Amino acid sequence: MKLLVDVGNTALKTATLAGDVITLVNEADIPWSEIEEVLIAQVGKGELVAPLIARAQQLAIPYYQAKTSATLGGLTCAYPQFENLGIDRWLTVVACYHLYPQQSCVILDCGTASKIDVLNKAGQHLGGWILPGLDMMISSLVSNTQKVFSDDTSLFLPELGTNTPNAVKNGALVATLGALEYYLSQSDDTPVIVCAGGYGELMQQHLARPSTYNDILVLQGLMYWRKYQQFA
Numbered sequence: 001m002k003l004l005v006d007v008g009n010t011a012l013k014t015a016t017l018a019g020d021v022i023t024l025v026n027e028a029d030i031p032w033s034e035i036e037e038v039l040i041a042q043v044g045k046g047e048l049v050a051p052l053i054a055r056a057q058q059l060a061i062p063y064y065q066a067k068t069s070a071t072l073g074g075l076t077c078a079y080p081q082f083e084n085l086g087i088d089r090w091l092t093v094v095a096c097y098h099l100y101p102q103q104s105c106v107i108l109d110c111g112t113a114s115k116i117d118v119l120n121k122a123g124q125h126l127g128g129w130i131l132p133g134l135d136m137m138i139s140s141l142v143s144n145t146q147k148v149f150s151d152d153t154s155l156f157l158p159e160l161g162t163n164t165p166n167a168v169k170n171g172a173l174v175a176t177l178g179a180l181e182y183y184l185s186q187s188d189d190t191p192v193i194v195c196a197g198g199y200g201e202l203m204q205q206h207l208a209r210p211s212t213y214n215d216i217l218v219l220q221g222l223m224y225w226r227k228y229q230q231f232a
């Protein structure tokens, strides 16, 4: 059994991998005695994952930090400076390449930041966009103005706001949905749309198009990434 670790800028997600079955597990409930290796996708601070690495070292369990590469099997990275592409983004692309073979995909991964990444039928990552996440859009508005405020109770809705929290929260939602719609409007393609991340389910609910929500996309990418390392 392997341990999969997704270290985002806010959240740490851990899961076990047995065969091809990924099961989310709380950090406190990791079955360390059964773990043979640890696979890590880290974009956030090292301090979140340091205790896990320390534990692995103490138990002499090998661990691997996934890195973005120019190619992975038949997949190619859009960035000439491939090492600058966040590993979380690369792994969502790796996952979609395997989950939707020979199909074009648009990935909308909304967490601390919102990311849009595009993969074509031929396995070429075409690039993407990084936007502030919903919370970050709101907090930057609130902290840089006098009269803009938000609340924790208003919903994110794709409609015009008639009070300040609704105006701010709905604005953050439609800015994000709008970026995806913009891409789709100027593309001839009808790609598979895959939503992921903490706000992925919310996005999927408000997309007026068929799409799927995958809450373990980065972890699945990590699983596929590892298969290439065995033959490298």
Ligand SMILES: Nc1ncnc2c1ncn2[C@@H]1O[C@H](COP(=O)(O)OP(=O)(O)OP(=O)(O)O)[C@@H](O)[C@H]1O
Pocket (backbone or CB within 6 Å): 007, 008, 009, 010, 011, 012, 043, 044, 088, 110, 111, 112, 113, 114, 133, 135, 196, 197, 198, 199
């Ligand atoms: N039901 C939910 N569960 C977890 N997070 C949620 C949920 N709804 C909204 N969020 C928000 O999603 C964010 C966490 O999402 P995610 O786990 O994708 O973040 P992350 O991996 O830290 O982000 P990033 O990959 O952008 O660094 C938090 O900002 C949180 O407020």
Ligand SMILES: CC(C)(CO)[C@@H](O)C(=O)NCCC(=O)O
Pocket (backbone or CB within 6 Å): 008, 009, 043, 084, 085, 086, 087, 088, 089, 113, 115, 130
């Ligand atoms: C954009 C984030 C912060 C999203 O987690 C991460 O993918 C990252 O740090 N990326 C590096 C910059 C880039 O992907 O171009």
Ligand SMILES: [K+]
Pocket (backbone or CB within 6 Å): none
């Ligand atoms: K930075």
